[in-house]
Amino acid sequence: MTAATGRPTLLVIAKQPLPGRVKTRLTPPYTPREAAALAEASLSDTLAALLHVPARRRVLVLDGVPGTWLPRGFDVVPQVPGGLDERIAGAFAVCDNEGPALLVGMDTPQLTEDLLTGVGQDGHDAWFGPAADGGFWALGLADPARAGSLVRGVPMSTDRTGAIQRRRLVDAGLSVRDLPLLRDVDSAADASAVAGLCPPGSRFAAMLASLAEVAR
Numbered sequence: 001m002t003a004a005t006g007r008p009t010l011l012v013i014a015k016q017p018l019p020g021r022v023k024t025r026l027t028p029p030y031t032p033r034e035a036a037a038l039a040e041a042s043l044s045d046t047l048a049a050l051l052h053v054p055a056r057r058r059v060l061v062l063d064g065v066p067g068t069w070l071p072r073g074f075d076v077v078p079q080v081p082g083g084l085d086e087r088i089a090g091a092f093a094v095c096d097n098e099g100p101a102l103l104v105g106m107d108t109p110q111l112t113e114d115l116l117t118g119v120g121q122d123g124h125d126a127w128f129g130p131a132a133d134g135g136f137w138a139l140g141l142a143d144p145a146r147a148g149s150l151v152r153g154v155p156m157s158t159d160r161t162g163a164i165q166r167r168r169l170v171d172a173g174l175s176v177r178d179l180p181l182l183r184d185v186d187s188a189a190d191a192s193a194v195a196g197l198c199p200p201g202s203r204f205a206a207m208l209a210s211l212a213e214v215a216r
Helices: 032-050 084-092 144-151 162-169 188-197 203-215
Strands: 010-016 057-063 073-077 101-104 126-130 137-140 177-178
Touching: 010 032, 010 203, 032 203, 057 084, 073 084, 084 101, 084 144, 126 162, 137 144, 144 162, 162 177, 188 203
Parallel strands: 010 057, 010 101, 057 073, 126 177
Antiparallel strands: 101 137, 126 137
């Protein structure tokens, strides 16, 4: 199979940042409202970063409804029901299959356009962004139509999820480009570490700093 190349469709899979529905592992020390504010800031940073990445199309695959945090330039489609593997496969299904696609989550506000340089245009069949907790923060496919068979059945939210998902890609005969290892924001310790890695102007870093100031 010859890998499709060109500007990718960029997919962001996310939950509406509502108190009690997102970043529950941040509580405590943060309140549900504060955790939701951090989640919104993280999502905002992610969407802003992707606006600078050359793309055929940008799509927010959302569980919930969009708010004022959504910038122009993104189509919005609902997530399909089911586990995370089904929802990821469903996200790729919104692509028109005329070119590569890359999916990222909402938990890596340190994401910059430089980390995605060449994705979709470097001749690979797949792109894989490993996460420090054993999961993955990015998954790209030159042929998005194959996502169902490559993603469904992968056990999610374990310390082996990333390794199993990458093995699926390799076992399918795909050439895989590994993207940099990133740390997800799951815990308060993660939030502090990631904020220090965010680029200037980060909403996430500013929100975390403001919450720390209130606590003092």
